[in-house]
Amino acid sequence: MTLTSTDDHATAEPPDPDLLDELAQLILGLAARMQVHRNACAAEFDLTPALAKALRELEPGKPIPMRELALRLNCDASNLTGLVDRLEDRGAAERRPDLSDRRVKTLVLTEEGVRLRHGFWKRLLTEAGPLSEFTPDQARALRDLLLAGTTTAR
Amino acid sequence: MTLTSTDDHATAEPPDPDLLDELAQLILGLAARMQVHRNACAAEFDLTPALAKALRELEPGKPIPMRELALRLNCDASNLTGLVDRLEDRGAAERRPDLSDRRVKTLVLTEEGVRLRHGFWKRLLTEAGPLSEFTPDQARALRDLLLAGTTTAR
DNA sequence: TATTGTTATACTCTATAACTATA
DNA sequence: TATAGTTATAGAGTATAACAATA
Numbered sequence: 001m002t003l004t005s006t007d008d009h010a011t012a013e014p015p016d017p018d019l020l021d022e023l024a025q026l027i028l029g030l031a032a033r034m035q036v037h038r039n040a041c042a043a044e045f046d047l048t049p050a051l052a053k054a055l056r057e058l059e060p061g062k063p064i065p066m067r068e069l070a071l072r073l074n075c076d077a078s079n080l081t082g083l084v085d086r087l088e089d090r091g092a093a094e095r096r097p098d099l100s101d102r103r104v105k106t107l108v109l110t111e112e113g114v115r116l117r118h119g120f121w122k123r124l125l126t127e128a129g130p131l132s133e134f135t136p137d138q139a140r141a142l143r144d145l146l147l148a149g150t151t152t153a154r
Numbered sequence: 155m156t157l158t159s160t161d162d163h164a165t166a167e168p169p170d171p172d173l174l175d176e177l178a179q180l181i182l183g184l185a186a187r188m189q190v191h192r193n194a195c196a197a198e199f200d201l202t203p204a205l206a207k208a209l210r211e212l213e214p215g216k217p218i219p220m221r222e223l224a225l226r227l228n229c230d231a232s233n234l235t236g237l238v239d240r241l242e243d244r245g246a247a248e249r250r251p252d253l254s255d256r257r258v259k260t261l262v263l264t265e266e267g268v269r270l271r272h273g274f275w276k277r278l279l280t281e282a283g284p285l286s287e288f289t290p291d292q293a294r295a296l297r298d299l300l301l302a303g304t305t306t307a308r
Numbered sequence: 309t310a311t312t313g314t315t316a317t318a319c320t321c322t323a324t325a326a327c328t329a330t331a
Numbered sequence: 332t333a334t335a336g337t338t339a340t341a342g343a344g345t346a347t348a349a350c351a352a353t354a
Contacts, residue, residue, distance in 0.1 A: 016290060020279045023293050026300040027285070028192070031185030036228060038182070050344060067312065074190060076346055081314055083344095103312040103353045125174045131181070133303040136170060139177050142299050146180040149287040149296075204321060221335060230323055235337055237321095257330045257335040 030130060037129040045120050054083055055109075055117045058093060063108035065098065092116050184284060191283040199274050208237055209246065209263075209271045217250060217262035246270050 035049075042052035050073075057072040058064070066084065070077040084107060087093040092113035098104035109117065125131075134142060189203075196206035204227075211226040212218070220238065224231040238261060241247040246267035252258035263271065279285075288296060 016293075017279065019290065019293055019297065020285055021275075023285060023297045023300075024188075024279060026297060027184065027188060030181065030300060030303075031188060032228070034178075034181060034185060048343065065312080074186070075344085077313070078315080078347080079345060098312095101312085101354075105313070121175075125171065125178060131174055131177060134299075136173065138299055138303060139170075139173055141295070142303075143173065143177045143180060145288075145292055145296050145299070146177075146184060149184075149292060202320065219335080229321085231336070232324080232338080233322060252335095255331075255335085257328095259336065 033130040037127070038124060041120060041124045041127060041129075044123065045116060047116075047120065050079075050083060051086060052120060054087065055092065055113065055120065058107060058109050058113065058117070060109050060114045060117070063096060063106040065104045065106050066095075067104070069107060087113070090116075187284040191281075192278060195274060195278045195281060195283075198277065199270060201270075201274060204233075204237060205240060206274060208241065209267065209274065212247060212261060212263050212267065212271070214263050214268045214271070217260040219252065219258045219260050220249075221258070223261060241267070244270075 038052065039049050042049055045052075047055065053073060054069065057069060066080050067077060069084075070080050073079075084093065084095065087107075088095065090112070091110055093107055093109055095105045096108060098106050131139065192206065193203050196203055199206075201209065207227060208223065211223060220234050221231060223238075224234050227233075238247065238249065241261075242249065244266070245264055247261055247263055249259045250262060252260050285293070
């Protein structure tokens, strides 16, 4: 499996329209399949797609302001009230006052939230999903390429 | 067009959990960024995300039954009525009777629909989006990898 | 004045179930 | 009976605007 880790002297890059077109199609296709897979796994844990995403953004032991979660989810802050309410109803997360700024409420996963988050993510990777299309070698090459792209730009 | 039709089967390989984890994170991240980009481009054409997707699935000069569109969009057929209504309201698509089965209605893009579809997709690729993270060489390697994966399995 | 979280509201997306007209 | 499209309905997702408490 050649990776073609090119020694491209990236000066004036010719952006091939056809290549971009094909690449966009392929990535959007894979993205759509992963979305289907993720939503299916989420449903097994009685999680809606948005809840699953929020759960993934909340890292165990790291409280964050609700504002920060809105940023990570790329959505308006007004959406979080109901979303976080449901997480609290399930005992997966807790709102806590921020001692340094009384306007802020921070969010933190409970033990149950940590279990839920871990269980969901493990299921996502264990169940045969779109990623099982790739051999380990392909997966490695893919990871390296994506890492190169996202660390360069972003 | 080298296809790299690999002779190794994904199923027989040892699946490294950490690699899958990292790969999933990267792909979901890229997918999320592309979704943001696509929705932004769609908005410029007064298209909702769902309308943009539907438009993309309708190929110029190729009428398809509404049922088929539902399949391609991975959604229930009941959603299509309103969606297609809006496409017709905009003059982008037309419902036509299927002569061989009077239950079926086929969908086809109008000239305006073809223009809209082309304009949207061109904008998606022209405007600097997540794909501009990659150099042409990286893009080519990425395409080959994705092609290998999606043609092998799926 | 500006910001955080909340509420109220509206529109879109999506699924389920029941209906119709065909097959 | 089964299928294609429709309708009605409900819940989820998301944005905008206005509000209270705090900075």
